[in-house]
Amino acid sequence: MSKPYVVGIDIGGTNTVFGIVDARGAVIASSSIKTLKHSDVNAYIDELYSEVTRLLEANDAVDKVHGIGIGAPNANYYTGMIEKLVNIPWPTPLPLAQMVSEKFGIPVAITNDANAAAIGEMTYGAARGLKNFIMITLGTGVGSGIVINGQLVYGHDGFAGELGHTIMKRNNGRLCGCGRTGCLEAYCSASGVARTAREFLEVRQDPSLLRDIPVESITSKDVYDAAVAGDKLANEIFEYTGNILGEAFADFTVFSSPEAIILFGGLAKSGELLMRPLRESMEKNMMNMFKGKVRLLLSELKEADAAVLGASALGWEAKMPTPMTMPAAPAVE
C-alpha cells in the first residue's frame, strides 16, 4: 500500500467528525465541523474539504491518503448515494460519494453508520479474525451490520441489515419511527428504554427513584443511574429490555449462525444490568443446536474514535468512480 493513510468521516445529525487513520487503526488526528452549519450541501462539502485539508497539512499527510470512507445515515454502498435524510436539509437522493470524491480527487466509499461500525470492528476491533458475526448498535435507534463469510451483507439493493426493524411484538406493538409497530428498535434502543420507563411508571404503583424525574424527560441514562442505585423498577426495565433483545438474537442466529454478536453504543455500556438478562434470554430462546455457541461481545473500539475508525476502514477498499457511472454494485446483476 503506497499511501499509508485513510480518512474516516462520520456524518451525524449534529456533528461531522473526521480523522486520519493509519493501517493499524491508530487515529493520527481528528477534528469536526457542524453538520447543519450549511443548509446547502455544496457549502458543507467545501468546508469539509478545507477542514480535512487543514488537518492533513498539519500532519504531513497530504497526498498520502489512499481513500476516504464515510459513514452516514441511509447511505448506500452500491450507489454511493444518501437515499434519505431526516434532520439534515440536503436534497436526496444525494450522490455524496461522487461529490466528495470529485472535490478531494480521492476514492470515496460510503455506507450507513452500523455497517461502518461492523467493518471497523472487523478491521480493528473485537471482530478481528471473525468471518461470521453481527454488529448491533444500541443508540437512539437499533442499527446492525451483518458479516457473513467475511463480507458485509448489503443485500441485492444495498439496504440489508436493518435488524432494528425486526418485528418483536405482533400485537399492540409500539409505534416505530419506520411507521410500523412492534419493531425491536421501539423497545431496545435508548429511546425504547425511556419509553419502557414511562410505561412501567404509568401502569405500576410501586415506588421508584424515577418518579422524581418529570416523566417526559426520563432518559435511558436516568434508568441506568436508578438501576445502579438499586432501584427495583429500573432494574426490571433492563430485565425487560434484555429479554426482548435476547429473543431477537436467538432469531437472528437461526438465520446466519454467527460466531458472535457484538454490541456497541450507549446502552451497551450498561454492563451486566443489560448483559445478564440479555444472555439469559438469548440462551433460553435459542434453538437447541445453537445453544452456548454464540458469543456476546462488546465493541473494542474506543467510543470517541469508533465512528471515524469504522468509516475509515471503508477507505481502504474505495475506488475512483468511472466517468460514466458510480461503482457497480458487486452483488447485483
Added chain:
Amino acid sequence: MSKPYVVGIDIGGTNTVFGIVDARGAVIASSSIKTLKHSDVNAYIDELYSEVTRLLEANDAVDKVHGIGIGAPNANYYTGMIEKLVNIPWPTPLPLAQMVSEKFGIPVAITNDANAAAIGEMTYGAARGLKNFIMITLGTGVGSGIVINGQLVYGHDGFAGELGHTIMKRNNGRLCGCGRTGCLEAYCSASGVARTAREFLEVRQDPSLLRDIPVESITSKDVYDAAVAGDKLANEIFEYTGNILGEAFADFTVFSSPEAIILFGGLAKSGELLMRPLRESMEKNMMNMFKGKVRLLLSELKEADAAVLGASALGWEAKMPTPMTMPAAPAVE
C-alpha cells in the same frame, strides 16, 4: 471439466433417490433404494454403491463422474457429518461424506435438503443469475437455504438457514418439533396447515367440508381440496397460513434484502390460495424501503427431479478429503 457428470443423492426417511446429472442439469438417469432396508449404515452404503454403479454402467458413465452431492437431514457441509437422525437408526454423528467418498473413490459433498434445493435452484432453476435470494421449502417442515453474494450461507458452524425455526408467536405458540414454541414451521408447514384446520374446526361452529373427515386424519391436501371446492373455512386456513408466512418473509427481508424468495414443496403448489394472502401479508408487513422489491417465485425444478438435481449441484464443487481430515470449514478459524 474433464468429467461430464455428477451424481446427486437425496436421502429421505423412506427413499434414497439418486441420479446422474449433466452440466446443463439434465437428469440422464435415476433410481432409488429404500433408506430403511438396512439398519446398518455400512450395509446401506454397500447397496447404494452397487445400485449407483449399476446405473452408471447402464449409462456408460463409469469414470465420468466429477463428484457426488448428497442432500440429507441435518447434514453439515463443513464437516461432512450427519449430526442427528430422527427416523433413521444409524449412529450419529455420522461421517457420511467420508464413508461414501471412500466407497466410491469420488469426491463427495453433503448438505441439508433445503440448502441443496437452494443450490439446485441457483444452478439450474428459478434463481439462475440471482446472487441474493432465500429458498423456502414448505413440506412436512419449513426448510430454508439462504444465498448472499452468490454464496450459500452456512454460518460459522455449518447450521445457518434454519428459518423455519424463527419465532412467529411469542405467546401461546404451538409446540414445535424443535422443542420450543411458536416456530414458523409449526404454522406454515404441511403439518402446520393440518394443525390449523384442527384448531379452526374445534373453536368454530360454521359448516365445512372438512367436518366430513376424521379430525385427526386431516392433511394439508384435504384443506387444499376443500378450498378449491369453495369451502370458506378451508380458504381461511390458507389466508391464516399465508398471513404468517408473509410476516416472516418481511422480517427475513430486513436481514438480507433478497431479490427473491423462492418457494418449493407441496404447499407451494397451492397456487393463489396461498400466494395471494402471502403476497399481501408480505407487502403489508414490509418495511417501507423494501416494499415492492422482493419477488416471490416458485421453484422451476421439476418436482420428481428437484431433490436429486439440488444435491447433484454440490457434486461440482466436491473435493476429495485429505487423509488426515475432512474438508476444513472455510469460514471457521
